[in-house]
Amino acid sequence: MTLSDSRVPIRERVKTRGDVYSADCPCRDLLDVVATKWAALAIGALADGTLRFGELQRRLQGVSPKVLTATLRRLEDFGLVHREVIPAVPLHVEYSLTDVGRSAVEPVFALREWAESRYAFALAHAERAGDA
Template structure:
């Protein structure tokens, strides 16, 4: 039976299948810091310090981990410029720009619906 999935578990990718590598990508994109970093990088390349300043509340460790994962999945490019001090910029790849479209819609939906969600929220 031919398979297109690297796991060999199924023919087509399916985020509902436990072993499908789609799950790791979905997990990455559903992460708030990933979604927010991609949103900031839509405006163009950013240095680490600027990303950290714009992503209020993120620790340097978490931002580093997030950017590494985004880079590992081919969503972000990291460019090092030889300078003193070292100059590093992060930018969306074409794949990252394509992921930015639905994430931008999700961020807008959240901003437009948060008041209603809080009004309907049940107290725990």
């Protein structure tokens, strides 16, 4: 059973806090969404406020338009990101965090801080492993 299984009513799919280590825990779907590199970086970038697609892509150096589009769609599907189409010529699309998305900022920033502060250690370890 997954959050996307439309045959099961939402009240039965999301019962409690859950147990992420359980194979049938629906919170795994949400963890799968936010625990990717591009999703975590997009959440972090949107923490500063609303961004248009091009601005977000420039901020997330190295992400392809296809991957960014897929990432933003998944974040939107799970209610973490709000997508607003602004009728203008040319059409403008803006992305912002929802309240639930904003609640993910602190853990995402904590993980980013951890990764940045442990990078030298991890790199040295990987280089030693590559020499073996």
